[in-house]
Amino acid sequence: xxxxxxxxxxxxxxxxxxxxxxxxxxxxxxxxxxxxxxxxxxxxxxxxxxxxxxxxxxxxxxxxxxxxxxxxxxxxxxxxxxxxxxxxxxxxxxxxxxxxxxxxxxxxxxxxxxxxxxxxxxxxxxxxxxxxxxxxxxxxxxxxxxxxxxxx
Amino acid sequence: xxxxxxxxxxxxxxxxxxxxxxxxxxxxxxxxxxxxxxxxxxxxxxxxxxxxxxxxxxxxxxxxxxxxxxxxxxxxxxxxxxxxxxxxxxxxxxxxxxxxxxxxxxxxxxxxxxxxxxxxxxxxxxxxxxxxxxxxxxxxxxxxxxxxxxxx
Numbered sequence: 001x002x003x004x005x006x007x008x009x010x011x012x013x014x015x016x017x018x019x020x021x022x023x024x025x026x027x028x029x030x031x032x033x034x035x036x037x038x039x040x041x042x043x044x045x046x047x048x049x050x051x052x053x054x055x056x057x058x059x060x061x062x063x064x065x066x067x068x069x070x071x072x073x074x075x076x077x078x079x080x081x082x083x084x085x086x087x088x089x090x091x092x093x094x095x096x097x098x099x100x101x102x103x104x105x106x107x108x109x110x111x112x113x114x115x116x117x118x119x120x121x122x123x124x125x126x127x128x129x130x131x132x133x134x135x136x137x138x139x140x141x142x143x144x145x146x147x148x149x150x151x152x
Numbered sequence: 153x154x155x156x157x158x159x160x161x162x163x164x165x166x167x168x169x170x171x172x173x174x175x176x177x178x179x180x181x182x183x184x185x186x187x188x189x190x191x192x193x194x195x196x197x198x199x200x201x202x203x204x205x206x207x208x209x210x211x212x213x214x215x216x217x218x219x220x221x222x223x224x225x226x227x228x229x230x231x232x233x234x235x236x237x238x239x240x241x242x243x244x245x246x247x248x249x250x251x252x253x254x255x256x257x258x259x260x261x262x263x264x265x266x267x268x269x270x271x272x273x274x275x276x277x278x279x280x281x282x283x284x285x286x287x288x289x290x291x292x293x294x295x296x297x298x299x300x301x302x303x304x
Contacts, residue, residue: 013199016199017197017198017199017204018194018195018196018197019174019175019195019196019197019204019206019207020204020206022171022174022175022195023171023174042170043170043171043174044170044171045169045170045171046169047165047168047169048232048234052169052171052172052210053213053217053234053235054171054172054206054209054210054213054214055171055210057206057209057210057213057238058204058206058207058209058210061205061206061209062206065205080200082200082205082242082245083205083242084241084242085239085240085241085242086209086238086239086240087237087238087239087240088237088238088240089236089237090234090235090236090237093234
C-alpha cells in the first residue's frame with residue numbers, strides 16, 4: 001500500500017468526472033482505515049447560503065465509492081464500482097466547507113465480496129459515510145448498497 | 153398561475169446555486185401537475201462514461217424540492233424548503249441526457265402542510281421523483297421527506 005499513490009489515483013478519478021470537478025471535491029485523507037473527502041462551501045452553496053443537499057449527497061456517495069474502489073484496487077481486483085441505492089439523512093444545515101468520511105471495508109466484508117466476484121463476476125456490499133461540521137457534529141449520513149462488477 | 157414566470161423564477165433559483173449551475177441543470181417543463189428538470193450528459197459523466205450517481209441524486213432532489221417550492225409560492229406561502237432525508241434507488245446506468253420529474257403536491261397534501269405551518273411555523277411532507285431514459289424506462293427513483301420553514 002502506498003497512500004500517496006492511492007490518493008493521487010483517486011484524485012485523478014475524481015477530477016476526471018466533470019460534475020465532481022465542478023464541486024472542487026478532492027481527497028482530504030486516506031489511510032488503512034478510512035477515506036475522507038472535502039469540498040469548499042463556496043462552490044457548493046444552495047439558495048439559503050448553506051451546503052447544497054445534492055453536493056452533500058455527492059460527497060457521501062463518493063466517499064463510500066472511493067473507499068470500496070481503493071480497497072478493491074489494493075487487493076488487486078479490477079472492477080467497476082457503482083452505487084445501487086442509498087438512504088441519506090440530513091441532520092443539520094452546514095455553513096462550512098464540506099467533509100465526508102467512509103470506513104474502508106474490513107477483511108471479512110472484502111472476503112465476502114471477493115467470493116461473489118469469483119463466482120458471478122459481480123457482487124454487492126453495504127457501505128456507510130458521514131459528513132461532519134468542523135465542530136465534529138454529524139450533519140448528514142449515508143447508508144448505501146454498492147455493486148462491484150469485474151472488468152472484462 | 154403563470155407557468156412562464158414560474159419557470160423563470162425556478163431557473164433563477166437553480167442558476168444561483170453554483171453546484172447546480174455547474175451541472176447545466178434547468179427546468180424542462182412545469183405545469184399544474186409536475187415539474188421536469190434536465191441536464192446534459194456531457195457535464196454529468198462519471199468514470200464509466202454514464203451519468204454520475206451524484207448528479208442523478210441532485211436532479212431528483214431538486215425536482216421534488218422545486219415541485220414543493222413552486223406549490224408553496226403559488227399558494228402565497230413564503231417558506232424555505234429543505235430536504236430532510238431521501239431514499240434513492242439507481243435502477244440502470246444512463247447513457248443519455250438526464251431528466252427527472254416530480255409531481256406537484258396535491259390539494260390534500262398542501263392543506264396538511266399548511267396546517268402544520270400555521271400552527272408550528274414548519275412542517276414536513278413526503279415527495280417522490282423519478283429519472284427516466286429517453287426510451288421511458290425509469291433509471292432512478294427518489295422518495296424523500298422535505299421540510300418547509302416559514303420565513304420570518
